Amino acid sequence: MTLSVLMTTEGTYPHSAGGVSTWCDALLRNTPDIRWTLLPLMMNPHIEQKFDPPPNVRKMLGVPLWGIEEPAEFIADIPFAQLYDRKRRTSNADIEREFIPLFRKLLHVICADPSDSETFGRVLVALEDYFRVYDYNETFKSRPVWEEFRSYLHKDPTLFDLTECLRWLYHFLIILNVRVPRVSVTHATAAAFCGIPCITAKVRHGTPMLLTEHGVYLREQYLFLSRFRRLFFCKQFLLNLITAVTRANYHFADVIAPVCHYNTRWEVAHGTPQQKIRVVYNGVDPDLFRPVPKLHGDPHVVATARIDPLKDIETLIRVAARIKKTHPRAKFSVFGAVADDAYYQRCLALRKHLGVDDTVSLGTAVDDVVEAYRDADVVLLTSISEAFPYSVIEAMACEKAVVASDVGGVGEALEGCGVLVKPRDDEAFATEVARLLDNPSLRLRLGTRARARVIEEFRLDHSIGKYLDMYRGLAA
Template identity: 45%
Template sequence: MYSRGTIYCQYNYYLVKYYALFFITLILVKLYNFTPLCSLCNSTKAFTQDGDTMRNDRIKVMLTTEGTYPFHQGGVSTWCNFLVEKLTEVDFTIYSIIMNPFVTQKFILPSNAGMIKVPLWGTEEPSEHLTTPFSKVYTAKRYTDKKIVESHFIPLFQNLIEEIINFKKNPLKLGGVLSEMYKYFQEYDYKNSFKSEAAWEVFKGIILNYTNDGRNKLAQPSVFDLIQSLGWIYRFLIILNTPLPRVDVTHSAAAAFCGIPSVLAKLENRTPFLLTEHGVYLREQYLSLSRRGYSSYLNTFLIRMIHSVSSLNYALADQVSPVCVYNTRWEKMFGVHPGKIDVIFNGVDQELFSMRQNIQKNPHPTVVAVARIDPVKDLITLIRAAVIVKDRIPDVRFIVYGSVSVPEYYEECLALRKELALEETFIFAGHTDDAPAAYRTGDVVALSSITEAFPYSVIEAMMTEKPVVATDVGGVKEAVGGCGIIVRPRSPEQFAQALITLLEDPEMREALGKEARERALNYFTIERALELYLNSYQKLAFGVAEPKVIPLNLKRQKLLSEKGYALAEIGHWREAISQFRLAIDAAVDSTAVPVLLTEIARAYNNLGNFDMAFNELEKVEAMVEYLENNRIA
């Protein structure tokens, strides 16, 4: 007979060995591209009969956006529209986070795309945007009483607030809290929970205790500050009150709040998560702080909340694909493993942006900028450069095509234009639906931004065979290469001199324009970008860069193992063992067999049958060795 201590030690030995072998199996799956059965068991893909195989016809992707597609114009929206319109073999669900429900939709979705709209403001009830039956909403409100809030919601809420305000971030902890909150709001009411007296008292207590310690570097808040910061949490996390669709891959357009649905899908459904970064979201928020006029407390609170969300995206994304190499330095700084980073440059339509020979010559030397009227585009510098260029080339014209994003900034630009007597020289032409024609009206294309990622305006100009003068920000230098002139940001004198050089030398303009188009054709076509994104979807969804064909014996193995997992989940260990053994027999050479054997060992451990657990672990070792040898052979 074994003593209790002997049994306990033996149990721990088997348990440690079980997990060690389990992780060895997962490593082999990763290194040798084995197809783990768990990826099949949790798949929601539709299969159709194809001879002796079952084949997936279409990939389902949830594309998440924030303040962009399909409700606003801009580079990110252009990128989204390319993906959705051109990848016709993919079924998209657009999960669009918008400021309010009254925003006008700017893009018409194609037939392969549906949409979930999530307005953060402009609604009285957080469930107004949902199709949830009134009876369910009413029931949730009815059952969300003080006792439920204090016992179920408040512990999660407390962890959430502590994670947001802490300078050191724990993204896995935050992900777990958000996942549990998402489950909570499937049953209980969002508004009654967040706006409860208990939530206010806990929030106030945590913040005041934290700010009393000077080492935490968070200023003392006013009552208004407390209300405002809690209001931000309430509004931004309405995402947690929105049910998720079942898809094969999620794709977030930023490491921002729009990445939270992707995080939830990964934690809830094990859905692979692709993150694209156009700009660096956290950096952009830092740059915009000075314009907001918030108190010190609100500035710090907001940045720490955004830092938490960005870190969460980076930690849980399976693939991080910035649109330029420049962004990778930020991602690595925030802990993204280099192996997860795969740069995919933006691309443009080479036919749409071709240089047509029948364009009439400009009556005046002309500089064109395609940019929205926004402080980050730094049109003030371009206006100041224009007055310098005009002194040298009196008949020069500057034309800016773009909508007004920040009215106050537009007024500032108009005032400076008037002060410098440039009303006839510097023209705001408004938004254009024909960007190629806009570029063709210029001799030189200018970009004066103080921050960018990989701007479409640069590669579109290059594809139109136009030389570019641009500021050295983001991935601009990567795009331009040696086919234009790069200048310092916020330097009107240097910008003006570069423009004068090109405007006075038509041969240089022509040579740089031809080189620019050649470079764009080699690196920045929409076809190249679409191919890389489709390959990424296929790789994440199936483990290979082409649609996965699953033999019928693996299909049977999948079904049997699903039964085993379901039985194990409710504690029916012996029945689970039986189903796992049938699953192994269905495809004995499958790379999923080691995983199934470890599940059988786990079941025996739970039954207290340690000898049988040990036998199964021995089989795992042998099977792993067999699979590895076959791979090498």
């Protein structure tokens, strides 16, 4: 039997670099007998692809969440005449009769009972059906919807609150307009809005659903929104919506495959039975990531990380400033794209303020990530949030000594073969980095153990094999 799988992504593959995209690309390329459909949610329609999907990806259905006025801009397989008919037939009377009862149920789940995943799933399917007949844009921007939204959210929100929340709802649910083909299995790569087509396929057709969690989506949204001190009403509404979506992903998934045991505590806390969960660690090819001779003599600390607040590059810069006092020839290199320009400017300002412009290089591009590790004496990870990062297991496979934040599943990777430090503690990070720079034999011992652990536990072929087994089991 030929397997067909729908993979859904959000803000990652194939439009962005990073660990999730690396994982997606490896899974697709190493399963040539599967007929894949790829549905990426992207932030806007103008983002260029960073990856070229392999030939076994038979169809790609890109959905931009922002940067468009209405779904007709990305729906290519529906004739214009049909889209025009939808607009023409969408009247306030139809909206009152057909949409408002569904909208009321949707708002009840979001605002009053985010744990009612069964109702949420049924409403999502009913909304899909509605938008196959009536126009999405005309409906959401109608007076009946505005009046219902205003009357339901009666906790004295401002006009700005109401407008912003309804705008978010419009964009985040735009994926309901996509028609996906029938497949053997659906695979959501986050417990996020990209899981909605998987949920509706499960409710509508009984299609088995697999969910892989890399970072814990709900936790990361809490961290992101904590940066904004205003807009309390809007933040609460968005968190309620995200919680409802996340819990629905957990509820409808037949199997949840987090990339580390750390993630399971969030999944269980939000109602997932333990028997649904099967941890599948990320894997790398030890023939590709292998020890290579160092070319230069000066001490070198390497990080492979995008410039993003979650990677806490500011702590790395502070570590470099401390190390410079005792190891003035040491260099720090951060290989990775700039994901947040405002944060990048903050990092540049801090680098200048601490006098380490000549010590720390930021946002360095690299075509071959193995080359990034070549000259490293120590590989450093200062993130405040991680799941099971490729940067750690890649460095381990290259026999590098790793100093990393004790977050997420990092400790599961580095057990017995690396150094863990409390996040944001630049003094502790600097102490451990200095200890390794001063002790080549310790670096060698840790690196040797690390590569052996990768070969035993974190091989790419092992990881791919587990996913293939799950696909076959779910489709049987």
